[in-house]
Amino acid sequence: MSLERIALARARGAIDRVDDSLLVLLSVRRRIVRAVATLKQRAGAPTRDHGRERQMHLRASRLAARIDVPLDTAAQLLDLVIREGCRQQGVVIDGGVDAGQLDLHQGGESISSATIHGTMTLDTLTSNLVPRLLRILPPPGRVAPMLRVLPRDWQRRLLETAVSSVLAAPLEDGSLDFMRDRRLGIDVRDLRLRWVFVLRNGKLCVTNEEPDALVSGSATNLLLLAGRLEDADTLFFQRALVLTGDTELGLTARNLLERLPWDRVPLGIRIVLNRGARLARAARAAHRGELA
Numbered sequence: 001m002s003l004e005r006i007a008l009a010r011a012r013g014a015i016d017r018v019d020d021s022l023l024v025l026l027s028v029r030r031r032i033v034r035a036v037a038t039l040k041q042r043a044g045a046p047t048r049d050h051g052r053e054r055q056m057h058l059r060a061s062r063l064a065a066r067i068d069v070p071l072d073t074a075a076q077l078l079d080l081v082i083r084e085g086c087r088q089q090g091v092v093i094d095g096g097v098d099a100g101q102l103d104l105h106q107g108g109e110s111i112s113s114a115t116i117h118g119t120m121t122l123d124t125l126t127s128n129l130v131p132r133l134l135r136i137l138p139p140p141g142r143v144a145p146m147l148r149v150l151p152r153d154w155q156r157r158l159l160e161t162a163v164s165s166v167l168a169a170p171l172e173d174g175s176l177d178f179m180r181d182r183r184l185g186i187d188v189r190d191l192r193l194r195w196v197f198v199l200r201n202g203k204l205c206v207t208n209e210e211p212d213a214l215v216s217g218s219a220t221n222l223l224l225l226a227g228r229l230e231d232a233d234t235l236f237f238q239r240a241l242v243l244t245g246d247t248e249l250g251l252t253a254r255n256l257l258e259r260l261p262w263d264r265v266p267l268g269i270r271i272v273l274n275r276g277a278r279l280a281r282a283a284r285a286a287h288r289g290e291l292a
């Protein structure tokens, strides 16, 4: 195959991933519209809101102008998604038929307006809403196509910066030296992402080489470990995390993580890891129906 053909196939693969992401985003949007529909019904707000639609078009046209998307294309895209948002709520724009009914029956759930306006207390309202809103978050497997759209080089740079600032203290005091020229991999199974780290010239870098040791687990479990909401022993014991390859290297890395002076990790990163881990754990529980 000629180089041009290979480049063409690659570029088409990239287009496919962008299109997958558009569909994943549409699915997220549909979930949010479902929640908005419930909230509007409870607040007694009308289903169709022309003011809001105008505002959305205005925002979209401003953004489109900045990022070099033709204005009419942006307007058509917005029309399409708003039409879908209306259809979900029983308002058919083109046919002019306003069924006036909310489509809240997805997944076998249904909320009657009697329950909404009558007996619902603030507590039951929030306890029903929280799992519903959490279920809006797509499960990691559905986020994967979006993440893969990020060029590999950006992922690498982002990771190297984040990991180097989390591990700044051991990098400085030499306790990370056991990683010198040793490759430790992290495999995020449900995101189908794998990164291999190596310590070279005093810096932690992402490499394409095969790992000497590999820790694999789901995005949520790895985040729980990184955010310190779960300890490594528990996760390995439950086989939520699995270590393969050079066990000594993996265990030394685990011990280092455990001894890491958490208060020397930049506050912003601690907050992001901790909140991210809590959110991922709550979303996982909501998807499994544990919070419903």
Ligand SMILES: O=C(O)C(=O)C[C@]1(C(=O)O)C=C[C@@H](O)C=C1
Pocket: 033, 036, 037, 040, 047, 048, 049, 050, 052, 053, 081, 082, 083, 084, 085, 086, 089
């Ligand atoms: O924001 C709302 O009120 C919605 O119902 C969502 C939405 C949309 O799809 O974006 C749909 C219908 C409204 O006319 C405006 C916006």
